[in-house]
Amino acid sequence: MKLHTADLSPYSAKVRMQIYAKRITDISFDLDPSFRQGKFSDFSPIGRIPALEIAEGNVIPESEVIAEYLEEIYPEHSMLGADAEVRAQVRTISRIADIYLMNNIFMALPQLNRKTRVDAVRDVFAAQITRGMGALERHIGDGEFAVGDTLTMADCTLVPALWMCQHTVPRLDVPAPMDDSPKVAAYWQKIQENDIAAKVIAEMNRGMQARLDGTE
Numbered sequence: 001m002k003l004h005t006a007d008l009s010p011y012s013a014k015v016r017m018q019i020y021a022k023r024i025t026d027i028s029f030d031l032d033p034s035f036r037q038g039k040f041s042d043f044s045p046i047g048r049i050p051a052l053e054i055a056e057g058n059v060i061p062e063s064e065v066i067a068e069y070l071e072e073i074y075p076e077h078s079m080l081g082a083d084a085e086v087r088a089q090v091r092t093i094s095r096i097a098d099i100y101l102m103n104n105i106f107m108a109l110p111q112l113n114r115k116t117r118v119d120a121v122r123d124v125f126a127a128q129i130t131r132g133m134g135a136l137e138r139h140i141g142d143g144e145f146a147v148g149d150t151l152t153m154a155d156c157t158l159v160p161a162l163w164m165c166q167h168t169v170p171r172l173d174v175p176a177p178m179d180d181s182p183k184v185a186a187y188w189q190k191i192q193e194n195d196i197a198a199k200v201i202a203e204m205n206r207g208m209q210a211r212l213d214g215t216e
């Protein structure tokens, strides 16, 4: 199988983090050339990465769908939690990160450009990001991991989302989203010391550098 992925893509980073944590070694990383040509929808109708190519012409889109598929076919080293209640907590945090943080950050990206920015549009998305962060503050655990005492899918979704909060949102000239969320800020400090989280953070930093250098 091939995961179509790019270093800087946070949704792809989420699945890469899951693959590293589950110690899956038979998925290769690739990026179909059509992605850079703006024609990825010929390859996968949604036209976004990550996309998991499970056979020629057979592609699974959407990070959350890929993550659940991988949990089903590689049940060892489960990243979903030990019982139904924990799994609900893991999925709740994963959804907060995907829907209420990342989706709004992506919608705000065109407002990074100060010359073309519409403040009212920027403010709508910034308010939604703040609201999502407030919800995360109340749901997140206060230990080393987002839920319980092991790495779960909640961490795999949160680490790239919080990286985006730190590196992208301040460029909108609004307060950093974690400023009023001490539990999330403490989690972010601790999780960066985790080897698997550190690996995807390094990949995202590399992707950002390549973007800035124009080599990507």
Ligand SMILES: N[C@@H](CCC(=O)N[C@@H](CS)C(=O)NCC(=O)O)C(=O)O
Binding pocket: 008, 009, 010, 011, 012, 047, 048, 049, 050, 061, 062, 063, 064
């Ligand atoms: N809901 C999707 C979002 C994926 C997504 O937006 N990927 C970005 C890169 S991180 C992308 O491929 N963007 C290309 C485009 O919008 O054309 C998921 O969870 O996989």
